Amino acid sequence: MTIGFSLRTAVSACALCAAGMLIVTSPVAAANRAGTDPGARGRPNAAVPQPALLQHEGTQVRPRAGAPETPDVSALSWVVADAGTGEVLAAHNAHEKLPPASTLKTLFALTVLPAVPGGVQHTVSAKELAGIGEGSSLVGVVEGHTYRVSDLWHGVFLNSGNDAVHVLAALNGGWNQTARQMQVKARSLGAMDTYVVSPDGYDADGQVSSAYDLAVFGRAGLRNPDFARYCSTVETSFPGNDGSTFEIANTNRLLTGADGVTPYPGLVGIKNGYTTNAGNTLVAAAHRGERTLIVTVMNPQEGEGFEVYEEARALLDWGFDAAGHVDPVGSLDGLRPVAHGAQVVVPKPAPAPPPPAPASDDWPQTGAIAGAAGLGAGAVLMGLRRRSRRLARG
Structure with a gap:
């Protein structure tokens, strides 16, 4: 009796699955998905930001x-x-x-x-x-x-x-x-x-x-x-x-x-x-x-x-x-990545250094999903190994 796919194939598939989950949930990938704005937390289905107008002559403004x-x-x-x-x-x-x-x-x-x-x-x-x-x-x-x-x-x-x-x-x-x-x-x-x-x-x-x-x-x-x-x-x-x-x-x-x-x-x-x-x-x-x-x-x-x-x-x-x-x-971020939440210093008599810019809030969620993906891949691998040993004994 044989299994329809090899253990190595299963492991590769699990790895690809976990990697795919990481790609889908990363901030970069999220930014590239059509119809979403990576900076628009709490605004589902927000529109993609409009293109910059700063290269144009004259006054540029987008009033609501x-x-x-x-x-x-x-x-x-x-x-x-x-x-x-x-x-x-x-x-x-x-x-x-x-x-x-x-x-x-x-x-x-x-x-x-x-x-x-x-x-x-x-x-x-x-x-x-x-x-x-x-x-x-x-x-x-x-x-x-x-x-x-x-x-x-x-x-x-x-x-x-x-x-x-x-x-x-x-x-x-x-x-x-x-x-x-x-x-x-x-x-x-x-x-x-x-x-x-x-x-x-x-x-x-x-x-x-x-x-x-x-x-x-x-x-x-x-x-x-x-x-x-x-x-x-x-x-x-x-x-x-x-x-x-x-x-x-x-x-x-x-x-x-x-x-x-x-x-x-x-x-x-x-x-x-x-x-x-x-x-x-x-x-x-x-x-x-x-x-x-x-x-x-x-x-x-x-x-x-x-x-x-x-x-x-x-x-x-x-x-x-x-x-x-x-x-x-x-x-003003120009060609640089946007550091959401970066702090400016409002001077006081004895100003304290600003806290470092926090990473995007998407990253903790991504880490949790990545960890879950890894655990899921490991569980599937262990199950396949046990099944393979039972088949070998039978």
């Missing part, structure tokens, strides 16, 4: 019923995005390549902050201050003085000090090496519009970024507690001559309320900038309730020098009002 109208702003390019999910709620010429001015310092900080601890003491040399562009904003770094690295970062974020940037770049291996590293960092974040020539954002031939890329940099920065703390600092003391100090204040008027600009409630900060070629630029974030929004505004064409803050204010107001009333037009 009850959505407020997007504000009429004059900036050449702007983006409104959710810092938590990365969803872009609306944008205008999001990928237009424009001079970024000092908003490029966000990418500089992302690149160099991890390389040099804030508590390190450094005595500045004349060579490190050479080559600063004419008309650059300065915090007052002096040759021969010793500074903590954290003081230099305050100079970068509050006063947009190109002198502090030059010293930090020297500590990082040099000006050109830092520019190359910034370029690599931008690409690793999925920011493809940025080309770095001068790490401080000073006008340079060919140096460009975009509202989209700058929003990516701002969002990544808020996940770094040091970045978040520096960019939200309103004022602090900076080392002066003979052991004295002097006060420096953040030049982001939407944060400080200086020069008649009304401060924005819940503003986290980030970075403003200005050069002749770039005009006024701003990356700003604000927190309200459970939501943190990021806006980028590049080169308003109307108003005076502070119009960039008023246009950012209008976009933030719209973003908070539009929550739940618009579908995203793209994502």
Whole structure:
């Protein structure tokens, strides 16, 4: 008497069965099944997300019923995005390549902050201050003085000090090496519009970024507690001559309320900038309730020098009002996998590091199903072995 299939065939079939269950229940496979959205937990049969619109010119928004109208702003390019999910709620010429001015310092900080601890003491040399562009904003770094690295970062974020940037770049291996590293960092974040020539954002031939890329940099920065703390600092003391100090204040008027600009409630900060070629630029974030929004505004064409803050204010107001009333037009995650639930840091007097991004909630369920599949395969195998031994004895 014979069995219709061999023991080896049965084992292979069980293995294929278990593997098939793993494939069907994995997050990647779930994302590829027609008619489902892997990010739509609790929404059965949700539609596949619509394609991104960010490569198109003009204003892009997908309003639902009850959505407020997007504000009429004059900036050449702007983006409104959710810092938590990365969803872009609306944008205008999001990928237009424009001079970024000092908003490029966000990418500089992302690149160099991890390389040099804030508590390190450094005595500045004349060579490190050479080559600063004419008309650059300065915090007052002096040759021969010793500074903590954290003081230099305050100079970068509050006063947009190109002198502090030059010293930090020297500590990082040099000006050109830092520019190359910034370029690599931008690409690793999925920011493809940025080309770095001068790490401080000073006008340079060919140096460009975009509202989209700058929003990516701002969002990544808020996940770094040091970045978040520096960019939200309103004022602090900076080392002066003979052991004295002097006060420096953040030049982001939407944060400080200086020069008649009304401060924005819940503003986290980030970075403003200005050069002749770039005009006024701003990356700003604000927190309200459970939501943190990021806006980028590049080169308003109307108003005076502070119009960039008023246009950012209008976009933030719209973003908070539009929550739940618009579908995203793209994502700040770009070419990178989406890390659902990744945390941004809302700065406080003593901010704690954000928890690591949890893995997709689909994975624990997948593991349980995989384990059940394995146990099922093992039970079938044991049954076949017992049956084979009985047949052999008969």
